[in-house]
Amino acid sequence: MAHAEALLSLGKTRAVAAGEQLWGVTDQPSFWVVVLEGQLETRRHGYTIEELVAGSACGFLFLLVKGRQRETDLVAVQASRALLVPAEATGPRDP
Numbered sequence: 706m707a708h709a710e711a712l713l714s715l716g717k718t719r720a721v722a723a724g725e726q727l728w729g730v731t732d733q734p735s736f737w738v739v740v741l742e743g744q745l746e747t748r749r750h751g752y753t754i755e756e757l758v759a760g761s762a763c764g765f766l767f768l769l770v771k772g773r774q775r776e777t778d779l780v781a782v783q784a785s786r787a788l789l790v791p792a793e794a795t796g797p798r799d800p
Contacts, residue, residue: 712739712788713788715788715790715791715794716736716739716788716789716790716791716794717788717789718741718786718787718788718789719786719787719788719789720784720785720786721743721745721781721784721785721786721787722781722784723781723782723783723784723785724780724781725780725781726778726779726780726781727745727779727780727781727787727789728764728775728778728779729775729778730749730774730775730776730777730778731774731775732774732775733774733775734764734767734768734773734774734775734792735791735792736764736789736790736791736792737762737763737764737765737767737768737789737790737792738757738762738763738764738779738787738788738789738790739760739761739762739787739788739790740757740758740759740760740761740762740763740785740786740787741759741785741786741787741788742759742785742786743758743759743781743782743783743784743785743786743787744756744757744758744781744782744783744785745757745761745763745779745780745781745782745785745787746779746780746782747763747777747778747779748777748778748779748780749776749777749778754777756782763779764779765790768792
């Protein structure tokens with residue numbers, strides 16, 4: 706339980722409505738996501754790339770390299786709850 710509490714302390718939990726987009730292609734990454742409830746999808750050009758369910762994490766790799774843009778949209782398939790972890794909680798980026 707201590708690990709879950711530590712993870713939850715890194716960001717803010719947020720309700721996400723079905724159809725809501727959390728980020729889009731070409732957005733500058735400023736956070737990564739852990740799905741707590743529901744289902745999210747990463748999409749590119751209208752095609753599903755990955756289905757994310759409770760326990761899935763997404764978007765943290767783009768925080769490792771400064772200046773890198775998102776390459777997918779992140780959209781809620783159904784009403785969901787997600788942990789949004791800001792870049793600052795991830796540690797320093799490469800120059």
